[in-house]
Structure formats: structure tokens, C-alpha cells
Amino acid sequence: MVFSLPDELERLSAVLRREPATNATADALDTNMGRFRSQWINNRQMRGSQLPLPVPRNQGLHPNGCELQASYLDFQFEWKEEEGAPWRAEYQVRVEGYLDADGALFELQDHWRLDTDMYAPCRRVAADGNANPSKEPHPLFHFQRGGHAQDAFAAVDFLPANPCTVSGVWKGLMQSPGPRIPVVPLDPILAIDFCLSQNDGTIWRRLRNFPEYLDLIESAQSRLWLPFFAQLQDQKFRRTWFGPSMLV
Amino acid sequence: MIGADTPLAGSTIAQRLELLSPIIADLVPLQMPKGSLGERPWRYCLLTKESQQQLIPVDPARAVKVKPRSSMPTWLDPLYAALSIALQNREDPRLDKEDLRRLQIYIREG
Incomplete structure (x- = not known):
């Protein structure tokens, strides 16, 4: 029997x-519940956007002095009953803030995502991961910084950039596409739990004091992770999950 | 050890006993009454309280939600009925029909 994710x-x-x-x-979950339900019934899919999350705690932030305003989760989840892992489990987190530097106001965003490559036909054909067309291995489910939303954000009025109207010598943080870190698969329930835990552990721990919350998370982990862990006994699956780096 | 990473709300009766026994003497494990399923009794059965003024423990994961007639403040715990009591009162419109359906597989256990 297929589980009822909307319930x-x-x-x-x-x-x-x-x-x-x-x-x-x-509020956002309730507002979109009708759509989630029809997506799930029709295609065993669920797509959510702009799900508000508590902002990360104000600790270790860059640039110094910035203020956080909002945090959002976008997700696409697709389940195929015959598969042992989600067909597609993609999560994109955006954190928004600003820096008021007297004469200049900086609009700031941070982007990170959990991606899956399984839906790509090329990946499906290459069950052992060897035919992955990417030069760098993309684990089946992986964490990565950036994403299309970040590319769009950084495309206009972004500093540092070339050409630049600011003169002088400055330092800036740089970001490259890697690393793509393998992660366990998440469904939207587990993804929300993960995001809450990473953004603000105090809020997350308060939620875990509700038995209803713990039960939901435990059920979702049992359903998704126990079969996943069992499949890791199979070397072919391990290579599909981890990518061609996996030799054992 | 009890702590922020191991909330009591997530522990079973046996685990609670193990965690709390070193700091509270003579603890006796709770026995779930017949018809109230689960191992994490953190709520009570509203229907039993209403009808017999008795508190029957329920595990929210194995109990039927009771929808209040009017909205409740968020600081109040959600309301539940033990599965067997809910089955005896199927016609109570406050009982969550979805929960009754979801818990069907546990009826034999109770």
C-alpha cells in the first residue's frame, strides 16, 4: 500500500x-494541502515552493553585521512504489538577509540544495554509476551549494562582479560547484525536519518534545531509511548511491 | 541520559523507566489498559474522561484524534480517544475518520 504523504x-x-x-x-503547508493531495493522488509526486522556515540562528554569519530576514524551502518529490528509493527528492533552501553598510544596502541570499540524479535517464541506464556523463561524480542523493536560484540572484546588480563600479582592493567569498556530498534520501517530512534542525536547533528541539512530531519523523525514517540501509549491503546499489568513487 | 537530544516524549514506557529510575525511586512502569495501544502514553482518552471521569493513557501514534467543537489554543495538547473506545463510539462526529481507517490494522492487537 502506498503511504499517504499528504495525510x-x-x-x-x-x-x-x-x-x-x-x-x-x-500555514504554507495548509494553504497548499489541496494541491499536494491532488499531485500525490495523480502522480505520486509533490512539488512545493516558498515554504517558509525559521531563519538560521545568528551565528557565524557572513558578511559580519548582516541581518537575516527569511528562509524558504522549495521541493520536488516523486515516489515510485517499485523503487527502493525516491525517484526524485530535490530540496532547495534559500536564506535571505541584508547588510546595511551606511551608504550601501546589500541584499543577501544564501542557497544550498539536496539533489538527486536518479530521475536523469542517463543515470538510470548506468545502474553502476560508471556512465555518469558528469566529469565529477554526482552521488545519487547529494548536498551541494548554489543552484539555479542562486545563479539568477547573482546575475544582476551583484558584487563582486566585472565590470565593477567600486574601486580599490577588496576580499570576497568565492564558491565553486563542489563538493557534492552523498546524503541519505529525504521525503518532504524528513527534509523539513532536517532544515529545521539545521536552521535553528532550539526550535527543532522544542518540536521534538511533542510526541506527535517524533512519531511522524520516526515513521518517515523507518519507511525510507531502513530499506535504504538494507540496500547498501548490495555493492551495485552502493555504487549507484555514492557514485563511481565507491570501490568496495 | 535525558537531554535535549533524547527527549522523554520519544521514549517508550520501558525506556522511561530506565532513564528515570536512577533519579526517582520505586518507579512502577505504566501498564497500558486493554484497548489502548502503543508504548508511548503521553496523552489521555478524552471519551473515557468524559463518560467515566477516568484517565486512560493513550499513545498518540496509536490513538484516534478527537476534533474539538471549537478551535483550541495552540498551547493545549491535542485530544485523542483510545482505539477501542473510539470503535465503541464510531458515530461520535468528533472522531477523526482518517485515523479510524489508518488504525484498522492494529485492531486485532487491541
Whole structure:
């Protein structure tokens, strides 16, 4: 029997509503619940955008002195009952903030994502991961910084850039596409839990004091991760998950 | 050890006993009454409380949600009915029909 992800999201929303910091997340889930339900019934898919999250705690932020305003999660999840892992499980997190530097106001964004390569036909054909067309190995489910949303953000009025209207010698943070770090697959329930835990551990721990929250997360982990861990006994699956770097 | 990473809310009766026994003497493990399923009794059965003024523990994961007639403040815990009590009161419109359906597979256990 296929699990009912919309029902579980509805239960998650009820718990999130009990914590003031996640009220907006619950609102967004409830607002989109009808759409989630029809997507799930029709195609075993779910697509969400701009799901508000509590902002990360103000610690170790760059640039110094910046203020955080908002954080959002976009996701695409696709389940095929015959597969042992999600067909598609993609999550994109965006954090927004600003830096008021007296004469200049900087609009700031941070982007990170959890990607899956399984939906790509080339990847499906290459069950052992050897025929991955990317020069750098892309693990089946991987963490990576950036993404298309970041590319779009950095395309206009972005500093540092060339040409540049600011003169002088300055330092800036640079970002390259790697590394693509293998991660376990997540469904939207586990992704929300993961994002909450990474953005603000205090809020996340308050949620974990609700038995309803813990039960939902435990059920989702049992459903998705126990079969996944079992499949890791198979070397072919290990290589599909980790990519061609996996030799054992 | 009890702590932020191991909330009591996630522990079973046996785990709670193990965690709390070193700091509370003579703890007796809770026995789940017949018809109330699960191992994490953190809520009570509203229907039993209403009808018999008795508190029956329920595990929210194995209990039927009770929808309040009016909206509740968020700081109040959600309401539940033990599965067997809910089955005896199927016609109660407050009972969550989805939960009754979802919990069908556990009926034999109860």
C-alpha cells in the first residue's frame, strides 16, 4: 500500500502550528494541502515552493553585521512504489538577509540544495554509476551549494562582479560547484525536519518534545531509511548511491 | 541520559523507566489498559474522561484524534480517544475518520 504523504504533512502541520516559530510553515503547508493531495493522488509526486522556515540562528554569519530576514524551502518529490528509493527528492533552501553598510544596502541570499540524479535517464541506464556523463561524480542523493536560484540572484546588480563600479582592493567569498556530498534520501517530512534542525536547533528541539512530531519523523525514517540501509549491503546499489568513487 | 537530544516524549514506557529510575525511586512502569495501544502514553482518552471521569493513557501514534467543537489554543495538547473506545463510539462526529481507517490494522492487537 502506498503511504499517504499528504495525510502525514497534515499531521506535521498540526504539530508545527503548536510552535510559534513554525506557524508560518504550517500555514504554507495548509494553504497548499489541496494541491499536494491532488499531485500525490495523480502522480505520486509533490512539488512545493516558498515554504517558509525559521531563519538560521545568528551565528557565524557572513558578511559580519548582516541581518537575516527569511528562509524558504522549495521541493520536488516523486515516489515510485517499485523503487527502493525516491525517484526524485530535490530540496532547495534559500536564506535571505541584508547588510546595511551606511551608504550601501546589500541584499543577501544564501542557497544550498539536496539533489538527486536518479530521475536523469542517463543515470538510470548506468545502474553502476560508471556512465555518469558528469566529469565529477554526482552521488545519487547529494548536498551541494548554489543552484539555479542562486545563479539568477547573482546575475544582476551583484558584487563582486566585472565590470565593477567600486574601486580599490577588496576580499570576497568565492564558491565553486563542489563538493557534492552523498546524503541519505529525504521525503518532504524528513527534509523539513532536517532544515529545521539545521536552521535553528532550539526550535527543532522544542518540536521534538511533542510526541506527535517524533512519531511522524520516526515513521518517515523507518519507511525510507531502513530499506535504504538494507540496500547498501548490495555493492551495485552502493555504487549507484555514492557514485563511481565507491570501490568496495 | 535525558537531554535535549533524547527527549522523554520519544521514549517508550520501558525506556522511561530506565532513564528515570536512577533519579526517582520505586518507579512502577505504566501498564497500558486493554484497548489502548502503543508504548508511548503521553496523552489521555478524552471519551473515557468524559463518560467515566477516568484517565486512560493513550499513545498518540496509536490513538484516534478527537476534533474539538471549537478551535483550541495552540498551547493545549491535542485530544485523542483510545482505539477501542473510539470503535465503541464510531458515530461520535468528533472522531477523526482518517485515523479510524489508518488504525484498522492494529485492531486485532487491541
